[in-house]
Amino acid sequence: MIGAPLLAAMLRLAPVPPSEPEPDDAQVEGTGDAGAPEAARRTIVVTGTRTATTLADAPVATSVVSRQEIVESGAQNVAEAIEETPGLQLTRGVGGTGLRLQGLDPAYTLVLVDGQRVTGRVNGVVDLTRLSAEDVAQIEIVRGPGSVLYGADALAGTINVITRRPQRPHEAEASVAYGSFGTLDLTGRAGVSRRRWSSSVTAGLHNTDGWDADPSTISTTGPRLRGWNIATAHELADLGPFSLRARAEYLRRDARRVDGSDTGAVFDRGNLTETVDATITPQLTRGPVSLTLVGHYSLFRDQFVQDQRDSTDLDQYEDTVDHLGQLGATYQHTLGTHVVTAGIDGQLERLVADRVEPGTVDRARYAMFVQDEWTPRASPRIAIVPGARVDVDSLFGAYPTPRIAVMVAPVRQFTLRAAYGRGFRAPTFRELYLRFANPSAGYVVTGNPDLRPETSWGTQISAEYVPLQQLALGVNVFDNRLRDTIVVDTEVGTAQDGTSLFGYVNIGEATTRGVEATAVASWREVIRAEGSYTYLWTHDGENDRVLPGRAVHAGTAGLRLARRRWGTVLRVRSSIFGTRTFFVDDDGDGRESPRASPPFATLDLRLSQDVLAGHGQLFVGVDNVLDAGDATDNPIMPRGFYGGMTVRY
Amino acid sequence: MSMPPFSRIAVLSLLVSACAEDLGASLADGGESTADAAGDGGAQIEHVDDGEIVHTTVDATDATAWIHLDLETRAQVDVAEPQASDAWDLGFSRFNITINGGVSGPGGMEAIVIEGALLEDVNAVPDGAWVTDAADGDDDNDDPDTVFAQWYDYDFMTHVLSARPVVYVVRTVEGGHFAIAVDDYYDDAGSSGWMQLRWKAVDP
Numbered sequence A: 001m002i003g004a005p006l007l008a009a010m011l012r013l014a015p016v017p018p019s020e021p022e023p024d025d026a027q028v029e030g031t032g033d034a035g036a037p038e039a040a041r042r043t044i045v046v047t048g049t050r051t052a053t054t055l056a057d058a059p060v061a062t063s064v065v066s067r068q069e070i071v072e073s074g075a076q077n078v079a080e081a082i083e084e085t086p087g088l089q090l091t092r093g094v095g096g097t098g099l100r101l102q103g104l105d106p107a108y109t110l111v112l113v114d115g116q117r118v119t120g121r122v123n124g125v126v127d128l129t130r131l132s133a134e135d136v137a138q139i140e141i142v143r144g145p146g147s148v149l150y151g152a153d154a155l156a157g158t159i160n161v162i163t164r165r166p167q168r169p170h171e172a173e174a175s176v177a178y179g180s181f182g183t184l185d186l187t188g189r190a191g192v193s194r195r196r197w198s199s200s201v202t203a204g205l206h207n208t209d210g211w212d213a214d215p216s217t218i219s220t221t222g223p224r225l226r227g228w229n230i231a232t233a234h235e236l237a238d239l240g241p242f243s244l245r246a247r248a249e250y251l252r253r254d255a256r257r258v259d260g261s262d263t264g265a266v267f268d269r270g271n272l273t274e275t276v277d278a279t280i281t282p283q284l285t286r287g288p289v290s291l292t293l294v295g296h297y298s299l300f301r302d303q304f305v306q307d308q309r310d311s312t313d314l315d316q317y318e319d320t321v322d323h324l325g326q327l328g329a330t331y332q333h334t335l336g337t338h339v340v341t342a343g344i345d346g347q348l349e350r351l352v353a354d355r356v357e358p359g360t361v362d363r364a365r366y367a368m369f370v371q372d373e374w375t376p377r378a379s380p381r382i383a384i385v386p387g388a389r390v391d392v393d394s395l396f397g398a399y400p401t402p403r404i405a406v407m408v409a410p411v412r413q414f415t416l417r418a419a420y421g422r423g424f425r426a427p428t429f430r431e432l433y434l435r436f437a438n439p440s441a442g443y444v445v446t447g448n449p450d451l452r453p454e455t456s457w458g459t460q461i462s463a464e465y466v467p468l469q470q471l472a473l474g475v476n477v478f479d480n481r482l483r484d485t486i487v488v489d490t491e492v493g494t495a496q497d498g499t500s501l502f503g504y505v506n507i508g509e510a511t512t513r514g515v516e517a518t519a520v521a522s523w524r525e526v527i528r529a530e531g532s533y534t535y536l537w538t539h540d541g542e543n544d545r546v547l548p549g550r551a552v553h554a555g556t557a558g559l560r561l562a563r564r565r566w567g568t569v570l571r572v573r574s575s576i577f578g579t580r581t582f583f584v585d586d587d588g589d590g591r592e593s594p595r596a597s598p599p600f601a602t603l604d605l606r607l608s609q610d611v612l613a614g615h616g617q618l619f620v621g622v623d624n625v626l627d628a629g630d631a632t633d634n635p636i637m638p639r640g641f642y643g644g645m646t647v648r649y
Numbered sequence B: 001m002s003m004p005p006f007s008r009i010a011v012l013s014l015l016v017s018a019c020a021e022d023l024g025a026s027l028a029d030g031g032e033s034t035a036d037a038a039g040d041g042g043a044q045i046e047h048v049d050d051g052e053i054v055h056t057t058v059d060a061t062d063a064t065a066w067i068h069l070d071l072e073t074r075a076q077v078d079v080a081e082p083q084a085s086d087a088w089d090l091g092f093s094r095f096n097i098t099i100n101g102g103v104s105g106p107g108g109m110e111a112i113v114i115e116g117a118l119l120e121d122v123n124a125v126p127d128g129a130w131v132t133d134a135a136d137g138d139d140d141n142d143d144p145d146t147v148f149a150q151w152y153d154y155d156f157m158t159h160v161l162s163a164r165p166v167v168y169v170v171r172t173v174e175g176g177h178f179a180i181a182v183d184d185y186y187d188d189a190g191s192s193g194w195m196q197l198r199w200k201a202v203d204p
Helices: A004-013 A067-073 A078-082 A429-433 B006-017 B023-029
Strands: A062-066 A088-093 A096-101 A109-113 A136-143 A157-163 A170-179 A183-193 A197-208 A224-239 A242-260 A266-286 A289-308 A316-335 A338-353 A360-378 A381-393 A397-411 A414-425 A435-438 A443-446 A454-468 A471-494 A500-523 A527-540 A553-563 A568-577 A580-584 A593-597 A600-611 A616-623 A640-648 B045-050 B053-059 B067-070 B075-077 B090-093 B096-099 B110-115 B152-154 B161-163 B166-171 B177-186 B192-201
Touching (some): A078 A088, A078 A096, A183 A640, A266 B023, A338 A429
Antiparallel strands (some): A088 A096, A136 A157, A170 A183, A183 A197, A242 A266, A316 A338, A397 A414, A435 A443, A454 A471, A471 A500, A500 A527, A553 A568, A616 A640, B067 B075, B090 B096, B152 B161, B177 B192
8 A cells, every 4th residue: 555644645635535435345344324414524635625634624515426336326427427516407419418517518528537627528519428437536526616726618617527446456347237238338447556655457348239218210320339448547656755556548439420410411439549648747746835836748549430321411520639748847845724725737738620710720828827725714614725827828818717715613613615716619620710611501610710718707705504424414505606707609691602501709708507406315324315406597698698498497316225234235316406497499480499398307226235345335216216308308218227346355 | 907909819719710720621522413414415404314204403603604505515605695595495594494485596496285184194285375584574584584584483482493284385586396294493402403304306
């Protein structure tokens, strides 16, 4: 194992916490009620302030999906793991499965893996089904602007996927799950941990035959997927003041679907997606000072093919390659009641794509940030965290993002938090340089190199009350105001041949406000129940109407029944969404009218039983018990059954 | 310790990109369009006779070229300057159709537009106003006001053009009379720009 002093130092300072709860340990009698709200508050988090703190002491409100919850939910990827987290909504579309946070689209949530930006947004969406769950230790979700620490895209919030680290001298794990729609998930992991180093390899195979919500049409709804991924992480520690972590990952996924068009054309479409990520994080720690360097390279390649049946007229092939290189340094100094964090970030991105003009475009962005985490009183605890960051982008110049976060815990049971800050989203390469022609429909969409960043001011005020070890109540009020949002303008002109020209302009505005309330209660290790309710108010300033597809009222409910002595766990998870409003032109007059989409609920069940003296686990599950979903408004997977086994050493 | 210089990224990406096959190669075996024109008519025009009615498919997929048809000979005619030629009767480019008259050509062609009619029911030139292709008038677009301008409905949501029930009775350059209905803008594979017409000779 890694040396204890260094481990402690890393907990305090590293961008990645080695805080994975060990599933085996959780099953040992007498380790306490790991699922109790009070115990969960001891979870170490890093995302909100870039400093490692417990959930209870974190100055910026953070929610966590733990390894245990991921395993017990049966989730095979990050999207499934966070699906029933309060206040979230998953969106499913061309770009894959994205996260809608506080009513704002997936483009406004920054997705990180171990603190490093995930590249490869398609239509603004980082497909969260691309991030496999087998190597995930925990998922941290921070609501509200996080651009002060992470730069662009963190307007609605930040989701940070923390990868696993070996916990024992030798460990190995293999899991197989098979279910409806030909879904097969095979994962394996092996790890070694010594005093000064640790290594692990994780691999997964994820296949599904896809599904069709409306068999009366030729179109399929859920794509057929064939994918595999492999990741390896290595860590050196306790070499004097020096430590080092390196991680690399490769993923490949082939998605196929059939799309019928209104003209009668039938397309076989496919996306072959590959990602490569490599991160190296050397760290120097001496007393109250630490310096962390980060080198990160990320590649996203997507090959899109469209094969028209019985014709080649509309066949298409597009190859998109996105490179992101990043170098950063973070200096952290603990001075009495202050923890000062200052850093620099340099980022180079290159896109090579058929649809942008010119075919290769580059951008560079440099940033400086500074934050003071000042804790003038430890008990009752008060923390004041001002911070500011300036990003200088080669395409649109400088952009400052300040934030102030305050936490007051007059008594241990009651915590108040507030944060007010600025966020921005840089125009994408596509928005800047796209050249897309649809001759059959007679229109062209062109990028606009003069676009400015989209900006926001966000406020979060939350209260947490833990009257008993077994009961936690929380409420969060939020207000997000987006300005200069980028929209495709209706028509910017007409070409000589009569083709309509569309373009991107900074004319949109959006506001979301709401309340998220949560309650968690547990009794011993036997029962844990949780519920949440979210009220959401939205306004689309450009069109003077609500933002489409959002439910004003939404909720989640979860129940965990466990009998440790038998090694049995039953998990029930549910999300409920009220009426959602969409806008469609159903009478062909060129004007969209509102259409209400009825409420729906998803319900997932999973039962697991330990076998082989705790070295194995058998599980069965049902996803979407109520068979919610349809092909248009709500393309979620129909009811499906699965079963499988995990073996651990 | 540090990441590779950005210049080496390209090399790395080449190595990495080599991992996956080129999906574009899978398109090579795509079939030909079901509506590929050949034989009678010309390179871009195909006719199929069905009693007195002729079914014609025009490959009007090229937005930069006009395809011209002479109705009497049923032949595609190559015209360098349509504005100065009386060798053609109908011109096609994408969803646009011109007749050889007015602003489109010197042939003096005119037409009577019969709304809501079926081609089968039109056997003679009806009473009505003769019109021809005109320059853009007082309307909400900048396009010439051609006789055939209203042959379709456009769905703003799906971008699909669908034919309206209209029959056009034309008097050709040579003085012949034909009734024409536009059926579709898409071929069997769903590709746009494949203009489908039915037409027949009618009594003067």
